[in-house]
Amino acid sequence: MKLSAVFLLLLLGIAQAVAELSDPRDERRFNELAKTLRCMVCQNQSIADSDAELARDFREQVQKKINEGQSDTEIISYMVERYGDYILYRPPFNMVTAILWLGPFILVIVGFLMILRIVRRQEQPQADTEQQARLRQLLEKSADSGNESG
Amino acid sequence: MRVRYLLPIAVFLLMVAVFGLVLYQVSQGRNIKEVPSPLIGKAVPQFELPLLLAPQRIFSSEQLKGRVSLVNVWASWCVSCRYEHDLLVRMSRDTDIPIIGINYKDERVDALKWLRDMGDPYEASIFDYDGHLAIDWGVYGTPETFVVDQRGVIRYKHTGPITMEKLRDEIMPLVNKLRKAGDTV
Known part of the structure; x- marks a missing residue:
């Protein structure tokens, strides 16, 4: 009897942990957001990928x-206000990231002009008849x- | 005609100069992992949290106003916090700059033992058990040290253990400057 009560409590606990984001739309939003945010202390991992304490x-x-x-x-914007872009x-x-965004296009244009x-x-020479x-x-x-x- | 050969050489030399400059800065102790904090120039986040030493007492962000103080994020599990701890203890003894601690994701017993064993440089340590306050302060690598001015605005941030040089060349001059500016207002 006691044991089953403990078991029931455990089950309830698990149910609660899972129910943190009950709405599947919220779940999807969470997954998308987690993919766009960088884990600050990892080598190129998003907070969705990382097991680091900070990512958690x-x-x-x-x-x-x-x-x-x-x-x-x-x-x-909450995260950006605290951790920056x-x-x-x-x-x-913006001004700082302009080279990041435009750099590849500039390189392609320069390459094309060179070709x-x-x-x-x-x-x-052939054209000059x-x-x-x-x-x-x-x-x-x-x-x-x-x-x-001769 | 000669310009055609000069251009690639000029580009190459420019790259050498840029890489050389950054490498030189690294050799002079620049931390390239450090991310500039957007919080500088902004007011400290609002919070109310219990103190480590007196859990029944609440520390509020309002208490940071009215004087220049150092806010230091630390934890007993944080290895590099050990490197700067002696310096903080000496600073609390030799200067009158108040140091407020944020005890980050720590067990209370461990944190108390650390302060007993190594000395307590903090006027007060805020107990941030779940680490939410630290996220509000943009913390990502303990230890972190902030300088907060009289109006409660963050003026400086350093990630990683502070060194004698940092203290002497950056933190102390800034604190003195802020204090003087505060006197004239």
């Missing part, structure tokens, strides 16, 4: 705020004079 605390905090009815942007895996576009220049330079005609003329001329003297 961050998850707890996010969960708590979802339960309090806060929106995603409220939760994210570094906590975001998708940093916002364009190289290709143009290779095409140029006037010079080629003169060259052929000169060659023929020298060949003729060579025959005459």
